[in-house]
Amino acid sequence: MSEPKTHSGSCHCGNVRYEATLALGQVVACNCSICNRVGHLLAFVPVEQFRLLSGEDSLVDYRFNAKKIAHLFCSTCGIHPFGRGKGPDGKETYAVNVRCLDGVDPRTLEVMHYDGKSI
Template sequence: MKFQGSCHCGRIRFEAEGELRSATSCNCSICRRKGTLMWFVPRDAFTLLTPESDTSTYLFNRHVVQHRFCSTCGIHPYGEGKTPTGEAVAAVNIRCLDGVDLETIPVQVFDGRALPA
């Protein structure tokens, strides 16, 4: 299934394709503050519909995840990184997807605080 999403103001728009079976809630220092619910898809199943120059990027800790956000409205619709085996992934914030009933999506908790710095 193909989903469309955006930041709050619409400056950043994207599509993600796949089966949205669950989301991940992480308790690391940034995810806890942002309140994102992440759905990981292969990077080639994610299409940015607006210019990449419209996104801002935040890096912290080991700088392995590019946390993408809108500098206009401040919303974090997605991030980019790699799996432990090296595959490129997009971490889509399902709170930014159009037409998704969040109450129907099972949420898995990930202990990001326990990762080494």
Template structure:
């Protein structure tokens, strides 16, 4: 299924194809503060529709994940695996996906603090 999403102001928009059956709630230091519910998809299935100077990047720790955010409204719609030598993934914040009710998905709790 094709999904579309964006940040709050719409300056960072995206679409991706996936079969969403669940979401991941991570308790790492950034995900818990963002309140993100995530789904992992192959990076190649993510298409960013509004890029420009409005897309910011934040990394921390081992800098393996680029957390993307809108510089205008501050919303974090997705993140990207930036490590070399492996199949890359994108992590969509399903709270930013249009026409999707996150309460209809099963949620898996991931212990990112210990990872």
């Protein structure tokens, strides 16, 4: 696994910008109905390792099924840069879409496939 590093990320239009400190060793590809359609590759970080720099007023919160995860997207460009929810341990966490991180080539990352469709 790589060392933790602070990465900058954004939506397509740049309204939503953030920083997340994470080690990009393995990312998650979920096959649930939204992740599969959007094409997320996710890395999870605790709230203290995530900082929204701009665009909170541009974010739209979409929830489905159990309505526990805030699937956030930019109201201008429609890109899903990250989401919010609670991890299995009950702690608040961010799910960062690594495809939205500046300078990160997702083809170089190890992908773990998660069966969210069956949950």
